[in-house]
Amino acid sequence: xxxxxxxxxxxxxxxxxxxxxxxxxxxxxxxxxxxxxxxxxxxxxxxxxxxxxxxxxxxxxxxxxxxxxxxxxxxxxxxxxxxxxxxxxxxxxxxxxxxxxxxxxxxxxx
Amino acid sequence: xxxxxxxxxxxxxxxxxxxxxxxxxxxxxxxxxxxxxxxxxxxxxxxxxxxxxxxxxxxxxxxxxxxxxxxxxxxxxxxxxxxxxxxxxxxxxxxxxxxxxxxxxxxxxxxxxxxxxxxx
Numbered sequence: 410x411x412x413x414x415x416x417x418x419x420x421x422x423x424x425x426x427x428x429x430x431x432x433x434x435x436x437x438x439x440x441x442x443x444x445x446x447x448x449x450x451x452x453x454x455x456x457x458x459x460x461x462x463x464x465x466x467x468x469x470x471x472x473x474x475x476x477x478x479x480x481x482x483x484x485x486x487x488x489x490x491x492x493x494x495x496x497x498x499x500x501x502x503x504x505x506x507x508x509x510x511x512x513x514x515x516x517x518x519x
Numbered sequence: 520x521x522x523x524x525x526x527x528x529x530x531x532x533x534x535x536x537x538x539x540x541x542x543x544x545x546x547x548x549x550x551x552x553x554x555x556x557x558x559x560x561x562x563x564x565x566x567x568x569x570x571x572x573x574x575x576x577x578x579x580x581x582x583x584x585x586x587x588x589x590x591x592x593x594x595x596x597x598x599x600x601x602x603x604x605x606x607x608x609x610x611x612x613x614x615x616x617x618x619x620x621x622x623x624x625x626x627x628x629x630x631x632x633x634x635x636x637x638x639x
Contacts, residue, residue, distance in 0.1 A: 445626070507566065
């Protein structure tokens, strides 16, 4: 149950786009279309942003999008806004019928 | 309002036990699978355990297997996490989360978390 691999940090200026990667194996990310993404502001409850690789829950801005290629999933945030500054985590279903999170990525809006 | 509220956290000595609870409101508890997720200080989120709506399927992370027990009481609308043989590395904020009913890996509602500190 090794954590999925995410970059420790990414940054971008307001209005720009950024992409956060999430790399696993064929036993998790690559084997299933069950990748989800969460936004976490410290001290608050995490928030579901993307599920099943690319689906947005009701109420989540369409500036957030997800995709997957092979063993790597990606979260793209377009039109960066100050309130997007947070930690972002990916999660995948696994072949052991468990779940695994990524190590998290700190997004800084410059 | 749809929400989850955790309770039961606190300070405990290594080797001790603690029982966390999670109380839902605003939706039908018995319909959903629930999950415990934790975050150690300065670390990322870690999946801990999940239990299906009927309690028939339970899964644990290797790091807690044999020490933690997840359970639920649908009649009392409550989710639990019994934590035994606690270690310093179990120190974390523990969140309960509701699994979305439409897929198998999406936690659509989260509690605010309860802090567990294991220290001598």
